[in-house]
Amino acid sequence: MTLNGWIVYNGYLPGDKFRDFAEWIQRAAARLYIETKIVKNNELLGLLATDSIQLLSDAQVRKPDFVVFADKDIHLAKQLELLGIRVFNRSEAIxxxxxxxxxxxxxxxxxxPVPETVIAPKAFHSTPENPIDDYHEAIRILGFPMIVKEAFGSFGEQVYLIHSKDKLAEKVHKLQGHPFMLQEFIGTxxxxxxxxxxxxxxxxxxxxxxxxxxxxxxxxxxxxxxxxxxxxxxxxxxxxxxxxxxxxxxxxxxxxxxxxxxxxxxxxxxxxxxxxxxxxxxxxxxxxxxxxxxxxx
Missing domain, CATH: 3.30.470.20 (ATP-grasp fold, B domain)
Structure with a gap:
């Protein structure tokens, strides 16, 4: 069976890192005589209607047998799966x-094995009051220094090493409205x-x-x-x-x-x-x- 695939990456991100990944996959596919097309996520608009699920795309000349999904556009990955296309990785895993x-x-x-972790309670927006008093038990369990880590982030940019209760209060107040966790610091x-x-x-x-x-x-x-x-x-x-x-x-x-x-x-x-x-x-x-x-x- 001759396979045909798409490699999807984000068309809005600056730089060429994600395009570069797609090209590596495409070259590897070519060595196996697998035809692939590199597609930006903004070239694949999902259409939902009462009687159909579709893609609005010039790329959909032929529905692919698979998609290598080099992006976090979870809804697009799910749209492809609903069309019966095998996605690597699946939308749930992404x-x-x-x-x-x-x-x-x-x-x-x-x-x-994971670092001991305390999930911060959800706040919908920042409040004038600092909620540090909600974290007494977390401080007792984790101690200082500890890690504060946002749920969403890349390249380590949303991970913070916190050394004191005052610094924790400052960070917790700043992160209100964002999902985050407090975590044991693995000093070793x-x-x-x-x-x-x-x-x-x-x-x-x-x-x-x-x-x-x-x-x-x-x-x-x-x-x-x-x-x-x-x-x-x-x-x-x-x-x-x-x-x-x-x-x-x-x-x-x-x-x-x-x-x-x-x-x-x-x-x-x-x-x-x-x-x-x-x-x-x-x-x-x-x-x-x-x-x-x-x-x-």
């Missing part, structure tokens, strides 16, 4: 990955973590990341990277984390706990692959397309 609170809830319910992993790229049932590539002057180890913030050979325990945990949120493909970030025991930090359903290639020489795109081809046989 949604859970995008919402860090939801992902931690699934991980904890599957008894996977300060400025370092590992990224394991999961495809299907296996880890296909891994690296460690190291920051000299930051508790976060994001490459975009200046961290360095090094090829890594994960232990069997780390690989098993990364695959289990991806499965817990229903992801076919994921970049799983692990922290180094006590005695280097792995702790899940985050699961990325749209993890980029260029840095992994630059670090390890492994082209994750080839594994992704092999997995898609085998899944659709």
């Amino acid at each position: 949604a859970v990955s995008d919402d860090k609170i939801a992902s931690y809830q699934l991980l904890a319910s599957n008894h996977l 992993s300060f400025g370092r973590d590992m990224r394991l790229h999961v495809v299907g049932d296996k880890v296909v590539a891994a690296m460690t990341r190291h920051a000299a002057n930051d508790f976060r180890a994001n490459i975009t913030a200046g961290a360095t990277m090094q090829a890594y050979h994960p232990t069997a325990e780390e690989q098993t945990l990364a695959v289990a984390a991806a499965k817990a949120i229903g992801a076919d493909i994921a970049g799983v970030d692990l922290l180094f706990g006590s005695d280097n025991a792995p702790i899940i930090c985050e699961i990325n359903s749209n993890a980029h692959i260029r840095n992994m290639f630059d670090c390890t020489g492994i082209n994750v795109a080839d594994f992704i397309m092999d997995y898609i081809q085998n899944t659709l046989k």
Whole structure:
């Protein structure tokens, strides 16, 4: 069977990082003689009517057999699924990955190791009163320093290291109206973590990341990277984390706990692959397309 696919990325984001990911996937598909078309999400408008679900798009010359969805446009991913198209990753997995609170809830319910986490109560808007008095028990359990992490964010930009009750009060007041959580600080992993790229049932590539002057180890913030050979325990945990949120493909970030025991930090359903290639020489795109081809046989 000759497969035909789309690779969808966000047409509104600046820079070429997401287009670059799509092109890597397209080249990997071509090596398997799979025809693909790169499509921006703003070229695929979903139409809902009483008697039909459609796409308003010049790209829909032929409905694809699959879509590699390199975006967080969850409603578009769902629209494609409602049209009977297999999406990698599925909309539910993208949604859970995008919402860090939801992902931690699934991980904890599957008894996977995560930092101890307290979910902030929902506030619809900022109030004149500072709600810090609502967090006495959370402070007792987590202590300082602690992490405050917004539910939605990328590249570590919505993650904060808090050292005192006064600073926590300031941050909590500022974040009213935004979903966020308070989290145990894993001091043994300060400025370092590992990224394991999961495809299907296996880890296909891994690296460690190291920051000299930051508790976060994001490459975009200046961290360095090094090829890594994960232990069997780390690989098993990364695959289990991806499965817990229903992801076919994921970049799983692990922290180094006590005695280097792995702790899940985050699961990325749209993890980029260029840095992994630059670090390890492994082209994750080839594994992704092999997995898609085998899944659709």
